[in-house]
Each structure stands twice: as structure tokens, then as C-alpha cells.
Amino acid sequence: MRKLLRKTAVALLAVGLLTSCATADSGDVDLTAALPESVPEGVDLRIAVRPARVALTASGLIEDLSFTVSDWPAISGGPDIIQAFRGGALDIAANAGLPPIHAHATGFDAKIIGVKMRSLPIYQLATAPGVTITDASQLRGKRIAFSPGQAQGAVVLRTLKDAGIGLDEVELVELNSPQFLSGLQGNQIDVAPLGEPSLTKYLDSYRAQGAGALEIEAVDALSIIWAPTSVLRDSAKLAAATEFVEFWARGEVWAWENQDEWIRAYYVEDQEVSAEDGRRILDRTQKPYFPDDWDAAIAWEQETIDLVTESGFFGAPFDAEVLFDRRFEKVAAEAVPAEYRVEEKQ
Secondary structure: OOEOOHHHHHHHHHHHHHHOOOOOOOOOOOOOOOOOOOOOOOOEEEEEOHHHHHHHHHHOHHHHOOOEEEEOOOOOOHHHHHHHHHOOOOOEEEEEOHHHHHHHHOOOOEEEEEEEEOOOOOEEEEEOOOOOOOOHHHHOOOEEEEOOOOHHHHHHHHHHHHOOOOHHHOEEEEOOHHHHHHHHHOOOOOEEEEEOOHHHHHHHHHHHHOOEEEEOOOOOOEEEEEEEHHHHOOHHHHHHHHHHHHHHHHHHHHHHHOHHHHHHHHHHHHOOOOHHHHHHHHHOOOOOOOOOOOHHHHHHHHHHHHHHHHOOOOOOOOOHHHHEOHHHOOHHHHOOOHHHOOOOOO
8 A cells, every 4th residue: 555646556557558458449430420210130239337237237228238248247337347347348437526536537439328417415434443534624634535536535635625635635546436435444543434335334344443434525417328539430339338227227217116125135135235225225325317408517527527627636627518318318317217317406
């Protein structure tokens, strides 16, 4: 483990630029072609969207897909997703808004094709056993888990900025999110941003030893579906990707409207937390919202780009619009009832 210097991420980006896949992959359609209206026979995709797999399987919707999912890889962290994209091992993934920024900054060409928005925080700052933090101002001097290419990294930056704490007043420890738990458990870090159900699992195991969690106001506003442009230049895969975005949104709605079944299938059977914890987590979860206008999502992504680049990561700022394939702007929204196209006021 080592302290993360702000220049480190920039240096890594330079390496990425040298090793990235070609960004102008050949295909039989360009990125302005109309979205196909049907999926040809024989298409298969590799999709890393674990909640969608569970929701589509539990609901039976998976039987209605017009294409084959040959693999549902159990990867979710932004850096791992980008590596799989680069290696041609993955076609579609779900992430927050930061990984596409990271990918673009390293020269990898991919586009956001599905957007779900929220206005409530989904992360808390978990503390190592014996570390007590009751206010964000107490983060000064702490060792904070930090993954510059993942949503949790932006949450940390927003929290520090809101608390008036400079990056030179904390120790940012470079880890990928799967390493956060081991870092906390081994007291190698003091604080890490955790979402559910990882937070519940961690506190269930370590609360008696003095672990805790601080609620924060920093919001990670976007859940996105994205794909390499090589996928979107392949007319057959483009058709399947379009259909998947529809089914992703329908699966999210099914989970919201069938909460007992969702708790059993996802939280209990897949994530291995109790039904009681699953209910508590879901009660704190915002109703899914799929906007049919991406202007607000793009504005949020631009704010994130400005935040991370001003903080010394990912080089120079750029226009967030280039990350979005607006041909897909209404695909998810039109696949769900109208009430899921408008944010529910909290």
C-alpha cells in the first residue's frame, strides 16, 4: 500500500494511451446509424450487469431476450471493466459515471447507452475497527481508500471538497474497491466509501470491534450502461445492445414492484445478506428513474469531469457530451411505465 500522489494517475494514463486498443474499430455501421428495430439470429453478448442477470432470471424476462448472453462475468469495478473491454472479453457493463471518464482519458473509446439517475447518497464512509469519525471535518489526517477510476473516488473528492479539506491534508491510499474491505479489516486504512450490501456485511462482522460508518451527503447521481464503440459499430451487436438496455430498465422496474421476490433473489441468495438487512437496504433505496432527456445526466458528468481534473487526475477537462450515445436517449425510458421516467420527490 502506498500514498497516492496526484501525479500517479496522470502517469498511469500515459501508459494506458500507449497500450489501449484502437479507438476507430472497423464495423459495418457508423455511430450515427439509426438503431436497429430487431435483433438478427445468432447474436451473443457478454454482459457484466449482475443485478440485471438476477432480475431477468427471477422475473422470467430473460426468456424473452432475442439474443444469447454467453457470459455474465462477475466483474463490476471500473478498472476491471475497462481492462475486459480492452481485451475484447466483454461487450456491455454497468457502472457509475466515473469509469467512462477514466476510459476516455486513457484513450479507450466507449459510449454510455443507458442512464438511471438518483438524488440520494448510496455510499457511507466506513471506518476501520477502533477508528471513530462523527463528522467529515475529522477526515483530516486520515488514510482514505481511493480509487481514482471508480465512483467511490469521486465521492471521496466531493466529500473532502464540501468539508473544506485539501488533498494535502489527507492520505489517499490507492486501492480498487474490492480491496477496500481487506484494507479496513487490516487497519491499513482508516476510512473507505462503501455501498450496500458491502457496508452491511462489513458492519455485521466488525461493529463489535469498533467499526462504524459516517453518513455523507455526496451523491453519485448516475448508474449507467456502457459499451465499447466496437460493439456499437457492429450492427448485430448494436441491435442486441439496444434490446438489452430495454430489458435492463424493465428488470429494474420489476425489482421495485416485486420487492419481496427481489430481496430473496438478490440480497439473500446472490449477495448472502439476511432478508431483514435486504429489506432495510431496499427501504433506503430510491425508486428507479430513467430520464428521457439526458441533459441533466450530461451536466452531472461534466461536473464530475471538472472535479477530477481540477483535483489533478485524468489530465485536462473535456466535453462530457462525447461520452454519451444519444441515439439511446429514450430507449430505457420508453421501455418502462411513465411513472419511472420522472424522479420521485423525496
